[in-house]
Amino acid sequence: MTTLQIKHVDAFTTKPFGGNPAGIVLNGDGLSDDLMQRIAREMNLSETAFVLSPTEAKADIRIRWFTPTHEVDLCGHATVAAFHALAEDGLAGMKTNGQHYFRVQTGSGILSVRVEKNFHGIGVEFQLPVPVFRRKRALPPGILSSLGLATRDLAPGLPVVADRDLFIPVRSLAVIGHMRPQFAEIARWCTRDRYTGVCVFTLDTVEKESAVHSRFFAPSVGIDEDPVTGSANGPLGVYVHHFAVAKGIPVSSRALADGRVEYIGEQGDEIGRCGRVKIRVRMRDAAIDDVSIAGEAATVCTATSTSLR
Numbered sequence: 308m309t310t311l312q313i314k315h316v317d318a319f320t321t322k323p324f325g326g327n328p329a330g331i332v333l334n335g336d337g338l339s340d341d342l343m344q345r346i347a348r349e350m351n352l353s354e355t356a357f358v359l360s361p362t363e364a365k366a367d368i369r370i371r372w373f374t375p376t377h378e379v380d381l382c383g384h385a386t387v388a389a390f391h392a393l394a395e396d397g398l399a400g401m402k403t404n405g406q407h408y409f410r411v412q413t414g415s416g417i418l419s420v421r422v423e424k425n426f427h428g429i430g431v432e433f434q435l436p437v438p439v440f441r442r443k444r445a446l447p448p449g450i451l452s453s454l455g456l457a458t459r460d461l462a463p464g465l466p467v468v469a470d471r472d473l474f475i476p477v478r479s480l481a482v483i484g485h486m487r488p489q490f491a492e493i494a495r496w497c498t499r500d501r502y503t504g505v506c507v508f509t510l511d512t513v514e515k516e517s518a519v520h521s522r523f524f525a526p527s528v529g530i531d532e533d534p535v536t537g538s539a540n541g542p543l544g545v546y547v548h549h550f551a552v553a554k555g556i557p558v559s560s561r562a563l564a565d566g567r568v569e570y571i572g573e574q575g576d577e578i579g580r581c582g583r584v585k586i587r588v589r590m591r592d593a594a595i596d597d598v599s600i601a602g603e604a605a606t607v608c609t610a611t612s613t614s615l616r
Contacts, residue, residue, distance in 0.1 A: 317604060319384060325605070326384070348376070353533050367399075374528050379503065390433075391606070401422060454505070463478075476510075488524055504527075518547050520572075523574065535584060570588075585601040587600070
């Protein structure tokens with residue numbers, strides 16, 4: 308019998324009960340795949356992250372993520388939540404304030420995390436793989452209707468693209484707000500076309516400092532609607548840079564001191580889980596060669612659980 312250290316942390320917000328909730332198991336070594344899945348199902352949050360010792364020499368730490376029904380190879384909000392939890396407890400070498408850097412072993416490769424811990428709070432930046440978008444010339448029948456959308460709702464001049472997820476641009480916040488998704492139908496075609504989920508987004512935003520507003524659906528992996536999706540907002544920043552800014556469409560952004568550009572992604576407003584994601588991209592030779600997401604988090608509760616390994 309071993310006592311597990313578990314936290315419930317809301318990511319991409321500074322206040323509890325906002326942003327995207329994640330379960331964090333801080334000492335997951337020795338847990339079987341089946342037990343991790345059962346714990347995630349019991350937590351019943353969009354993702355539960357398990358912090359583990361690395362099995363690759365180049366990594367400092369390992370994280371695995373589980374939805375209530377599946378293991379996934381990438382999750383942004385649960386990573387921000389996990390490193391917030393570790394820093395809060397002074398774990399993984401983060402007893403003191405300052406900048407802390409990690410190479411994280413994931414199902415998507417070894418990715419970088421930077422944690423800034425100071426007297427004002429904890430900020431986490433997480434490197435994501437740069438997406439390789441495929442333009443979708445036509446959407447298969449039924450996809451729009453399953454989302455509660457019509458062809459007239461699509462944003463003119465902006466392409467529908469796919470990577471691990473499908474990204475569909477629409478005209479306005481009003482369109483986003485009036486969606487009536489049919490989750491069983493969305494799950495059916497996501498499974499058929501091998502997408503993790505679908506991101507519907509608009510350049511029409513709630514706050515003038517933001518660049519993009521979105522909703523994300525992944526019912527085929529147990530997440531009907533994700534409140535704030537880090538792994539989708541990162542690609543959205545790349546999309547905005549490639550397909551909006553390049554066309555001269557005005558988009559709010561901020562130049563960082565290190566030469567990168569930062570966009571703000573909005574999500575969760577429609578379901579009462581308002582969250583904001585900082586999306587940072589770096590250009591090299593007219594192409595984006597680095598993308599990361601950054602944000603803060605708030606711990607809702609801490610618990611211990613005795614579990615068979």
